[in-house]
Amino acid sequence: MNSDALRGHMDALILSVLEDRPLHGYAIIEALQERSGGALNVPTGTLYPALRRLERIGYLTSEWATVGGRKRRTYRLTAAGRRQLAGERSAWQAFTAAIGSVLTPRGAG
Amino acid sequence: MNSDALRGHMDALILSVLEDRPLHGYAIIEALQERSGGALNVPTGTLYPALRRLERIGYLTSEWATVGGRKRRTYRLTAAGRRQLAGERSAWQAFTAAIGSVLTPRGAG
DNA sequence: GCCTACATATAGAGAGTCTACATATAGCGT
DNA sequence: ACGCTATATGTAGACTCTCTATATGTAGGC
Numbered sequence: 339m340n341s342d343a344l345r346g347h348m349d350a351l352i353l354s355v356l357e358d359r360p361l362h363g364y365a366i367i368e369a370l371q372e373r374s375g376g377a378l379n380v381p382t383g384t385l386y387p388a389l390r391r392l393e394r395i396g397y398l399t400s401e402w403a404t405v406g407g408r409k410r411r412t413y414r415l416t417a418a419g420r421r422q423l424a425g426e427r428s429a430w431q432a433f434t435a436a437i438g439s440v441l442t443p444r445g446a447g
Numbered sequence: 448m449n450s451d452a453l454r455g456h457m458d459a460l461i462l463s464v465l466e467d468r469p470l471h472g473y474a475i476i477e478a479l480q481e482r483s484g485g486a487l488n489v490p491t492g493t494l495y496p497a498l499r500r501l502e503r504i505g506y507l508t509s510e511w512a513t514v515g516g517r518k519r520r521t522y523r524l525t526a527a528g529r530r531q532l533a534g535e536r537s538a539w540q541a542f543t544a545a546i547g548s549v550l551t552p553r554g555a556g
Numbered sequence: 557g558c559c560t561a562c563a564t565a566t567a568g569a570g571a572g573t574c575t576a577c578a579t580a581t582a583g584c585g586t
Numbered sequence: 587a588c589g590c591t592a593t594a595t596g597t598a599g600a601c602t603c604t605c606t607a608t609a610t611g612t613a614g615g616c
Binding site: 451454471472473474491492495496499515517518519520 | 572
C-alpha cells in the first residue's frame with residue numbers, strides 16, 4: 339500500500355513519530371514501517387524533502403551527529419511542532435469522519 | 448475543512464455517491480456536502496475534471512439530458528466502477544488503520 | 557434589470573510525492 | 587581484495603491531482 343493517498347498526511351506522520359523522542363531520517367522511515375505494521379514504506383525522496391520543509395516552517399529543528407562513523411541529522415519537535423501535531427490529530431479525526439460517512443454503503447434505503 | 452487532504456480520495460467519494468443512483472455533476476457536489484454533514488465542499492474545478500478522468504478510465508459513463516431547460520450530464524457507474532469502488536473501500540480501511548496506528552499517542556511507554 | 561440558484565467547463569497555478577540517481581561508511585562472507 | 591547488504595543523506599525532474607479564477611448560459615424571484 340502507498341501511492342498518493344499519503345499526500346497531505348506526511349506532516350502528521352512525521353510529527354507523530356517524533357513526539358516522544360528525536361530521530362534521524364533513516365530511523366523515521368523505520369519507525370513509520372514498524373508503527374504501521376509494515377504498511378508504510380516512505381521513500382527517501384519523499385522523507386528528506388518533507389523534513390526540510392517542516393524545519394523551514396518551524397515545526398522541527400535538526401542537529402548533526404556522528405555515530406559509528408556515519409553522519410546523522412537528528413530532528414526534534416519544536417513547541418510549534420507539538421501544537422501542529424495536536425491540530426493534525428483533530429484534523430485527522432474530522433477527515434476520517436467525513437470520508438467515512440460518504441464511503442459507508444447506504445443500500446437501497 | 449478541505450485543502451489538499453482529499454487528494455487521492457476523490458475517486459472513492461465520487462464512486463460512492465453514484466453507487467445507488469446516477470447523478471449529474473452539480474448533484475454530486477450537493478450529495479457530498481450532505482453525506483459529509485457539510486464538511487466536504489468540492490469546487491467545480493475539482494469535480495468536473497475528476498468526472499472526465501473517471502469516465503476516460505472506464506469507471507463511469509455519461510449521458511446528456513435536458514431538465515427544466517437546463518442541460519445536465521448524468522454519470523453512471525460501470526461494472527468496472529463498482530469493482531473499483533469495492534477496492535477503494537478496502538484500501539480506505541487499510542489506509543486509516545495504518546495512519547491511525549502511527550498517529551495514536553504512545554505516551555512515555 | 558438584477559441577483560441568486562442551477563449547471564457545466566477550462567486554463568493555469570501550485571504543491572507535494574514518486575522514481576531514479578548520486579554519494580559514502582561499516583560490516584560480513586568468501 | 588571484492589562484492590553485497592545495511593546504514594545514511596540528499597537532489598533533479600517528472601507526474602498528477604486539486605485549487606483558484608474565469609467563462610458561459612438558463613430559470614425564477616423581486
